[in-house]
Amino acid sequence: MNSAADNAAPGKNVDRAAIIRALQRVMPAHCVLSKPEELGPYECDGLSAYRQTPLVVVLPETVEQVQAVMSLCNEHRVAVVARGAGTGLSGGALPLAEGVLLSLAKFNRILSVDPVNRTARVEPGVRNLAITEAVTPHGLYYGPDPSSQIACTIGGNVAENAGGVHCLKYGLTVHNVLRLKVVTIDGELLTIGSEALDAPGYDLLALMNGSEGMLGVIVEATVKLLPKPERAQALLASFDDLERAGEAVAAIIATGITPAGLEMMDNPAIRAAEDFVHAGYPVDAEAILLCELDGTNAEVSDQIMRVRDLLLSSGAKEVRTAEDERERLVFWAGRKSAFPAVGRLSPDYYCMDGTIPRKELAHVLGRISEMSKEYGLRVANVFHAGDGNLHPLILYDANKEGELETAENFGGAILELCVAVGGTVTGEHGVGTEKLNQMCVQFETAELTQFHALKAAFDPHGLLNPGKAVPTLHRCAEFGAMHVHKGELPFPELPRF
Numbered sequence: 001m002n003s004a005a006d007n008a009a010p011g012k013n014v015d016r017a018a019i020i021r022a023l024q025r026v027m028p029a030h031c032v033l034s035k036p037e038e039l040g041p042y043e044c045d046g047l048s049a050y051r052q053t054p055l056v057v058v059l060p061e062t063v064e065q066v067q068a069v070m071s072l073c074n075e076h077r078v079a080v081v082a083r084g085a086g087t088g089l090s091g092g093a094l095p096l097a098e099g100v101l102l103s104l105a106k107f108n109r110i111l112s113v114d115p116v117n118r119t120a121r122v123e124p125g126v127r128n129l130a131i132t133e134a135v136t137p138h139g140l141y142y143g144p145d146p147s148s149q150i151a152c153t154i155g156g157n158v159a160e161n162a163g164g165v166h167c168l169k170y171g172l173t174v175h176n177v178l179r180l181k182v183v184t185i186d187g188e189l190l191t192i193g194s195e196a197l198d199a200p201g202y203d204l205l206a207l208m209n210g211s212e213g214m215l216g217v218i219v220e221a222t223v224k225l226l227p228k229p230e231r232a233q234a235l236l237a238s239f240d241d242l243e244r245a246g247e248a249v250a251a252i253i254a255t256g257i258t259p260a261g262l263e264m265m266d267n268p269a270i271r272a273a274e275d276f277v278h279a280g281y282p283v284d285a286e287a288i289l290l291c292e293l294d295g296t297n298a299e300v301s302d303q304i305m306r307v308r309d310l311l312l313s314s315g316a317k318e319v320r321t322a323e324d325e326r327e328r329l330v331f332w333a334g335r336k337s338a339f340p341a342v343g344r345l346s347p348d349y350y351c352m353d354g355t356i357p358r359k360e361l362a363h364v365l366g367r368i369s370e371m372s373k374e375y376g377l378r379v380a381n382v383f384h385a386g387d388g389n390l391h392p393l394i395l396y397d398a399n400k401e402g403e404l405e406t407a408e409n410f411g412g413a414i415l416e417l418c419v420a421v422g423g424t425v426t427g428e429h430g431v432g433t434e435k436l437n438q439m440c441v442q443f444e445t446a447e448l449t450q451f452h453a454l455k456a457a458f459d460p461h462g463l464l465n466p467g468k469a470v471p472t473l474h475r476c477a478e479f480g481a482m483h484v485h486k487g488e489l490p491f492p493e494l495p496r497f
């Protein structure tokens with residue numbers, strides 16, 4: 001397993017009792033949790049193979065309290081890990097034994113909705129789906145829709161630059177956030193971005209998206225809202241060949257039509273979802289594609305016919321069009337519950353997240369299936385095919401000795417394959433604790449050095465979520481993935497393993 005504490009951990013030899021007393025001076029006693037039974041629920045996020053009890057948990061109720069906690073931690077050189085709902089799948093919100101876990105759970109208010117400008121101002125602990133629920137009466141919705149949207153928070157979405165089914169057409173979180181309020185490690189409140197089309201200066205707004213709690217704590221977000229389309233219709237296409245389904249995805253995008261969602265599931269995922277929610281999926285198919293088209297009535301009618309023809313000419317055995325809204329939701333119910341459904345196939349599964357150029361889908365899926373045999377572990381694939389964002393779910397049993405390690409190695413090899421074909425080691429789940437080694441494969445020393453410089457500009461003492469997202473150069477040297485430029489070995493003084 002990867003080492004959770006990668007960077008030199010700040011806050012070693014923290015005086016726990018003194019920190020708790022200091023925290024209790026800046027916030028009400030009920031906002032500071034320190035008993036073992038209170039800390040337990042915070043010991044992991046969605047990547048539950050990694051666990052760590054935090055030093056203490058704080059649940060501030062006001063921005064001023066967040067500022068006070070940050071100033072205090074800065075003064076005492078204590079690390080701070082921000083947490084939303086803890087649904088992250090890469091160990092981003094994994095606590096530190098010597099660090100404060102700062103939960104934004106109490107920041108759960110929608111502050112204002114502006115239907116004319118189509119924006120909403122929300123606190124970071126607001127659940128993703130709660131935004132859409134609040135603005136539905138205005139005929140609006142919030143675009144990015146992670147499958148975890150019922151639980152995950154907008155603060156966590158920004159910190160991970162979360163995606164979802166609709167991101168193919170409507171963009172990731174970064175494309176749907178206009179302005180942020182962020183508390184820095186020294187307690188300053190920054191306003192980043194603007195409600196206007198552009199903001200002068202460096203694009204710190206883009207930088208905060210995907211910053212994984214390493215640069216500041218988000219305390220407010222202004223998000224864009226989209227008008228609900230006149231019509232949305234879904235198609236379900238079944239294939240008896242996984243690679244053909246991959247080719248069909250590339251062919252659809254090549255026509256210039258951008259579906260609102262274009263998702264793929266392979267046979268193990270289809271069977272699991274069908275058993276779980278009875279969505280009417282063809283259980284003998286090797287792959288299904290779910291394609292949603294939205295827009296005006298006329299647009300959707302035209303596109304449905306074109307996509308249907310294209311799917312059939314790409315080798316689909318059958319193409320079904322949802323008859324009505326009920327059936328459209330049933331099609332999606334299977335996809336949306338695919339993760340828990342796959343969870344019933346095996347005691348444990350490991351969800352990977354990598355992105356590849358769409359044209360590589362067929363090749364990479366074929367290779368993953370070969371690797372499944374090499375590593376001796378089954379894989380179910382369910383993913384955002386239109387974005388080239390893969391989610392291989394590696395099935396394993398943590399009670400069998402060595403299986404977790406095999407699953408991790410297999411997962412690492414998949415991510416390295418993504419890099420080799422021109423993709424990236426993360427699509428939407430972030431790097432967190434999980435993918436530090438693969439960051440060494442993705443980036444060269446010069447790029448990692450710039451990441452560290454940027455982090456130091458925001459957080460000179462390395463107190464915000466240390467050990468996550470950006471590996472130390474030392475770790476890359478240990479992992480053996482440091483790039484050698486023109487034969488010059490970087491950091492020759494570091495020991496090699």
Ligand SMILES: Cc1cc2nc3c(=O)[nH]c(=O)nc-3n(C[C@H](O)[C@H](O)[C@H](O)COP(=O)(O)OP(=O)(O)OC[C@H]3O[C@@H](n4cnc5c(N)ncnc54)[C@H](O)[C@@H]3O)c2cc1C
Binds near residue numbers: 085104151163465
């Ligand atoms: C079943 C399931 C399905 C999922 N499907 C998707 C999907 O389709 N698309 C997708 O993108 N993700 C998906 N995820 C992953 C996860 O839901 C997202 O990464 C989500 O954005 C995390 O939000 P959270 O509130 O739970 O954040 P956490 O898990 O609590 O935190 C995630 C990261 O954000 C940081 N953070 C949290 N709040 C703040 C804040 N206010 N300020 C600064 N940093 C902060 C944390 O330090 C951590 O690094 C899925 C997870 C599960 C369990």
